Amino acid sequence: MLHFAYLIPLLPLAGFALLCVAGRRIGNPVAGWIATLAVAAAFAMSVVVLVSLFAHAPDGRLFTQHWFTWFRVDRLTVDVGLRIDPLSVTMALFVTGVSALIHLYSIGYMEHDEDFAKFFCYLNLFVFSMLMLVLSSNLLVTFFGWEGVGVCSYLLIAFWFRRPSAASAGKKAMIYNRIGDAGFLVALFLIFERTGSLDYQTVFARLGRISPTDLVAIALLLFLGAAGKSAQIPLFPWLADAMEGPTPVSALIHAATMVTAGVYLMCRINPILHAAPDAAHVVAWVGVVTALVAATIGCAQTDIKKVLAYSTVSQLGYMFLAAGTGAYVAAIFLMLAHAFYKALLFLSAGSVIHAMDGEQDLKKMGALRAFMPVTAVTFFVGWLSIAGVPPFSGFWAKSDVLENAWAVSPALWAIGAVTAVLTAYYMGREFFLVFMGDPRWQGARPGGDAPRDPGWVMGVPLVVLAACSFLGLFIDLPFHPTWTFLERWLQPVVGASAAVHHYGLAELWGFGLADVAFAALGIAMAAAVWRAAVNRPRLEPRFLFMAWFIDWSYDRFVARPGALVSSFASSVVEARVIDGAVEGTARLVRRGGERLRRVQTGYVRTYAAVIVGGIVILVAYLVTRAGS
């Protein structure tokens, strides 16, 4: 059954092609159902592949499927094909699974949008690109998928492009990703130069040919690419702006799938990271600092989606912390758990926004638990999960990350712990402001309908994701070696380079209780501060609201000087130097022509005189010179 794997990326591609050609004719809502079915079928195929992979021995769970040779230049041969191993199948499973639910949700959310079919067309293209990214057997094809999701995120963030803010947010995401992609590309050049191949298998086999310095460079350049895609310091400001897109897009791209591509890349290249411990340290530290910074920013945002956006950045920081400390299993575990609860939170937030007619300001919500009970419960589950309250999946995943961080450096653990408290706090703040307190929206909509829970099309994904956020705990349990399903499953891929720390039961309990204490502390802080209050200016300093002025300083110190240089180039260099050279040449020719045309008198005698004169000169030359 493994050979059916090619259907996993091709089904969404077929959906994209169909909607591209006939989307408008198929129309609303059938186009949405087609797209959803395409992704759901891809999910089914992933399950089939997963099951058939189980039939093989753990060490034999690696298959490559050759499709065709993309191009062959000198020593470089690039084959397009799939690499089926536990890691890629895990990614394919959760990408298609979460995407299918979000597709379903979008049918309801985008109901009234005039570009309904176009939206699903982009979504399917996005899923195809993401699947190529995770399933490809070749770094360059991974880069193809990498760029594909970049393009789709541009299209989807700027989906409502008539709003200038959405259009510029799309551009911003594109530009930040370009910076990271430059790093990725240079890393590819280096890898090819040193190993003569871009195929994962070959590259990993030839790592010995690369000098340690080059390995560090390669790992750091790839991490630069990952930092762009996964919104890490210093390339994170685009993610908050990307909330301009429709909420399902935020859930799909900026919570569940695309931003995890960077983490996936780090796990995929784990042999390189393992061979370059210095680079791994950088990854861990950048990750944990990002986690802390983004969490502090999340505490002061007033937009329901921006809180979630910074929370995503923060959680991605955790994942990089895990990858940098060699805990690849923990990174993937947190990625899965995060995909569930963050998609859940985003979709719940989407329901709230939908019900509030587009209102996104936390301060204008409140008391919605009475009006939207289903959404309130699902958001509650998401909150507890991300806060790390047992037994929700977030608790197990986050504990796993923190334990491994402790083994490498207590400092990393401490920052991670502070972040854990902040996470519980800012999510609690959001929950209290949205669902508890007084209904502050009633003045804004006199006589209007009270907000209601969405219909089943949007409700089902919420409930399924809430269930997943809870059941995610069964993916990997630390208590007994037979329960660590994910760890044993990923063993063939990351086993050789993963850092293994086996804690005793007492230590595990200690870590677990500490994590519970962090979550409880954060929730208690949130409850104490935000249960009754709405505005607490001292707890929402402008410094945090403005995201540490990072975006502002990029604008002031990079973007504006850049704009000045550009306008100088367009008004002076372009107008004077380049146009000057072109027009000057033209003017020279025209003036010269005007002078020269006087020679052409039209009188035969002039021509004759010139000929005679020429002959005289020629003869004179021959007589005087040629003889000597």
Add this chain to the structure above:
Amino acid sequence: MTIDGSWYLALAAVVFTIGAVGVLVRRNVLVMFMCIELMLNAANLTFVTFSRQLNDIGGQVAVFFVLVVAAAEVVVGLGIIVAIYRRRVGATADDPHELRG
């Protein structure tokens, strides 16, 4: 009595000069045409002279070519002259200068 070859060459030079000056200073198209013939024949005379002196028949062969070319040129040239006179009787060589730049 034999005449020194240089005399022939001098005669050819004189005839050529008359022809060249004629082309430059006259306005009458027919006269200019005859001057061109003078130059051609001066060249022919030079050819024949050297042919005799060097005992090489090649020079005389060249003369035949020149005569043939001159005959062809006369046909074309007279055609042009007739065409010009047809547009305007008594035209000089300066009258058609439409190709002035």
